[in-house]
Amino acid sequence: MHYSVIYQIRRIYYPALAAVGVLVNLVAIVILSRGKCGLSKCISRYLVGMAVTDLLVVTTDVILRGFGPIYFPPSFLDITPVCSFIIFLSAATAVVSVWFTVAFTFDRFVAICCEKLKTKYCTEKMAVVVQGTVSLLGTSVSVPWYFVYEPQYIIGNVPWYCEIKSSFRTSSVWFSFDMFHLILTPFIPFFLILLLNVLTVRRILVASRVRKGLRGSSNGENHKDPEMENRKKSIILLFSISGSFILLWMTQVVFYIYVRIAGTRYYSSNTDPVYITEHTSKILQLLSSCTNTCIYVLTQSKFREELKNAVKYPINLVAKLVKL
Template sequence: MNTAREGATLGLLLRNDGANLVAIVILSRGKCGLSKCVTRYLVGMAAADLLVVISDPLMKWTAVIYFPRSFLRITPVCRFDLWLIFASTATSVWLTVAFTVDRFVAICCEKLKAKYCTERTAAVVIGTVSVLACLETVPWGFMYESGEIIDGVPWDCVMTLSFTNSPSWSAFEVFHRIFYPCVPFILMLLFNILTVRRILAASRARRGLRGQKSGENDKDREMENRRKSIVLLFSITGSFILLWGTQVVFSIYKRISMSFVYSVTDPRYITDHTSGMLQILSSCTNMYIYSVTQSKFREELKNVLKYPLNRILKLMKR
């Protein structure tokens, strides 16, 4: 039953892997009506999310369930994959924060907007965040050791005893669990509140001004664009907070209770796996958010899906 559940989760995540690829292709075309700066951030987030899905369900769980003796289970490869999961997840988290900050600057800081909200700045921020996330997560690669040695080759990755007993590891994990994603939670909530407050104030002032000039029934294109931006921003950050919440709370509980291993009948085992699944699913939701909130993205998605069919029809006509 456990294997079946893992396999079903794997299939769901692999389908979302394709969704991230489609999102990257569509956004890279630059025809969604978004600025180059926003497009950079969204492509960076989609790429980081794609890497999370590849490294976790594909390389980790596929190897465990279907290829128990593949090269992916050799200890150095296994340790690299486990580090890659942490590194890509951290990159995804902080790119979401960076995107939130960028939208805050664009809406609330008129003087800084021209210098900060540019394609070049976005590229620098994405590169810096990615490098720092990779460096910060390096210690996680040393949390595991080989489970057995066959013909001189170390196999599998098991948690070291020092991880559960060492004060240094405890301090590092507490720092990591606070830094990811508690600090991002606080930052996103703070910047979202400030952004919404500024938008509401600007909307009231603009409605009053337009009401004096041309009547209330005229459609304000600028306010419509702001509304779409805030819907996109809140959808991305809101889904992130909701899907990460269970993982954060349960990780703190595990460290406080010093409980790391459970039987398959223990409710904590189900909670642990469910929280991990929700956290990984946070790397798969953005493409669906784009589809729901962005009309031009939906149009481009339809064009991408129709393209193979159109090519086949043209070949048949020939």
């Protein structure tokens, strides 16, 4: 049987992404939860929440929906109620994951640009409230996805596979829901993150010029500014996370805009450019669930130290057992 290039890529990509995604997100959760990375409790809470949702995205979208149907067809996962529930979980985890990134970006925006609000908003307690609210709302608005699909076959009174209901394409109610979900994720988050980063950069540049002017330098000597150094570390972390999100989601945002303008709903074949673009955008989008841990390693020296200690621990334990 002849398979398209994109299908063959998916057969290799999804298992590899699942293995890496589960490992790096579990490592991030354990290390960040210990609170020894030199980050505030508020930031740590957001980063742990993002790692948890990324792990859920890998579990639902990569494992259950990605390579599960490719390597194990048909299976229990293909029974219509199970299939519909997995699609609902996939949609919910994607919404929550994206909006956690928005919440973290907004928290850093407040910390840098809103001095009066900073002490009340940028706290661990508020981070828990925000994440709980986002999780509840993100899950609630995704519930209708469970009812979008119907059985493709019924064999022995058991409904198999998930096929989109014909009413989904003709009903104005379903059309409104589909548009609402597209606007909710990824359009609003995409542009909110862009806007907040632009405003944050603007604020940083202004504050930096003011502080340099006030501090000055006597006899041409340079003095380190501890506040600016701490702010610089926070900004590098923020821009790395939000920049990665924007780059990896950009293809999907552009694809969604094109599909809506062109009114494309069907593919002529698996070599159709639209088909290839859709799956390529999905591949890039799912990659965003694995990049944050790499960002922590590259930007946070204390995270690197904790990671080294975590790697050394089992090695030292085995060495001790061998000596015994």
